[in-house]
Amino acid sequence: MEKQTTDLIxxxxxxxxxxxxxxxxxxxxxxxxTIKKGEFISIMGPSGSGKSTFMNLIGCLDSPxxxxxxxxxxxxxQLTRDRLAQIRNEKIGFVFQGFxxxxxxxxxxxxxxxxxxxxxxxxxxxxxxxxxxQIVGLTSREKHRPNQLSVGQQQRVAIARAIVNNAPIxxxxxxxxxxxxKTSAEIMxxxxxxxxxxxxTIILVTHEPDIATYGNRIIRFLDGKIxxxxxxxxx
Numbered sequence: 001m002e003k004q005t006t007d008l009i010x011x012x013x014x015x016x017x018x019x020x021x022x023x024x025x026x027x028x029x030x031x032x033x034t035i036k037k038g039e040f041i042s043i044m045g046p047s048g049s050g051k052s053t054f055m056n057l058i059g060c061l062d063s064p065x066x067x068x069x070x071x072x073x074x075x076x077x078q079l080t081r082d083r084l085a086q087i088r089n090e091k092i093g094f095v096f097q098g099f100x101x102x103x104x105x106x107x108x109x110x111x112x113x114x115x116x117x118x119x120x121x122x123x124x125x126x127x128x129x130x131x132x133x134q135i136v137g138l139t140s141r142e143k144h145r146p147n148q149l150s151v152g153q154q155q156r157v158a159i160a161r162a163i164v165n166n167a168p169i170x171x172x173x174x175x176x177x178x179x180x181x182k183t184s185a186e187i188m189x190x191x192x193x194x195x196x197x198x199x200x201t202i203i204l205v206t207h208e209p210d211i212a213t214y215g216n217r218i219i220r221f222l223d224g225k226i227x228x229x230x231x232x233x234x235x
Contacts, residue, residue, distance in 0.1 A: 007070075008168065008201055009035040009058065014067035015224075016053050027053040029224035030067070037168065040195045040202045042212035042232075045221035051205050052173070054221065058203060059092055059171050060084045072168075089117050093162030093170045093200075097177035099154045101146045101161075107133060107153075108142040111160045118165070132160035135198075136190060152183035159190060163200065170194070172204040176211055188214045 016028040028050045035041060045051045056062040057069060060076060069076045071091065079087065093114075101110050111129040120128065133139050136156040146154050155175060162170055172191065176184035192214055194200050204215060212218050213232055220228045 007034050008037045008039075008072060009033075010068075010070040011058075012068040012070075014054075014057060014069060015065050016057060016062065017065045026224045028057070028064070031224075031226055033219070033226065033229065035201065035203070037201055038195070038199045039217060040192070040215040041204065042215035042218045043203065043205045043221065044207070044209075044212055044218060049221040050224040051221045053224075055171055055173055055203070055205055058169075059094060060088050089114060090165060091167050091169055093165065093167045095155070095158050095162050095170065095172040095175045097174040099146070099151075099158045099178075101154055101157060103146050106143050106145055107138060107149065107157045107160075110146070110157055111164050113161060114165050128164050129160070132164040133157070135163065135194075136160045150183075151178055152186060155179065155183075155187055156190070159187075159194075163194065163198070168201055170200050170202045172202065174205055174207070176206070176208070184211065 011034070012032050014028060014031045015026065018025045018027060031050070031054060043051045043054065053062070057064055064077060071087065076084070076087070102113070108126070108129050111132050112125045115125040115128060130139065130142065133142055136159050138153060138156050138160065141149060141153060146157070149157065176187055179187060188211060191202055191204070195202050202215070206212050216232050218228075218230050218232060219226055
């Protein structure tokens with residue numbers, strides 16, 4: 001069931017539980033929040049706090065035990081597996097700490113991957129992938145394979161792959177975890193520019209307080225619950 005809404009993501013009483021032997025583990029415990037289009041959210045919390053579980057649910061990689069998740073007014077919990085896969089391809093771009101690039105394919109071919117599943121013509125795939133590489137400043141490396149690129153360049157390729165479909169949401173899970181301080185700052189500035197110029201909604205998981213402040217809002221998790229939700233004051 002779909003309703004008209006100005007919010008991108010609405011989560012109501014979202015919970016995810018796992019059976020571990022005789023114990024019931026609450027990885028996420030009654031979380032409620034709203035994320036508007038164009039926000040840049042940083043999610044923090046110690047290991048086991050629920051932040052990765054929340055990210056998996058928002059990314060349609062997992063289903064909640066109970067509660068409601070509305071994406072652009074659409075109740076995600078009511079969708080079939082095939083429809084969820086379509087949502088992931090059209091609405092959500094993913095960036096991971098480990099880049100997850102195919103080692104034997106070029107930067108351009110890696111960026112083209114999400115376009116293989118939506119009927120885009122070969123010529124259009126090439127154009128869209130090149131434009132995405134242009135946005136992240138890597139057109140001169142389009143024919144390079146991952147082992148010919150620096151770690152920062154590999155992450156840029158991963159970001160280009162995440163945005164090639166013009167998805168409105170970008171989920172980034174510890175995207176600077178494998179990067180040095182200088183490269184981390186460069187990647188975060190790229191995220192900021194994508195958010196400001198392309199109005200992509202960014203939800204970023206990080207352990208690093210200085211990385212979190214690139215966002216406009218910091219949400220902290222502990223024991224499966226949200227313990228704080230604060231706007232970031234920009235100088």
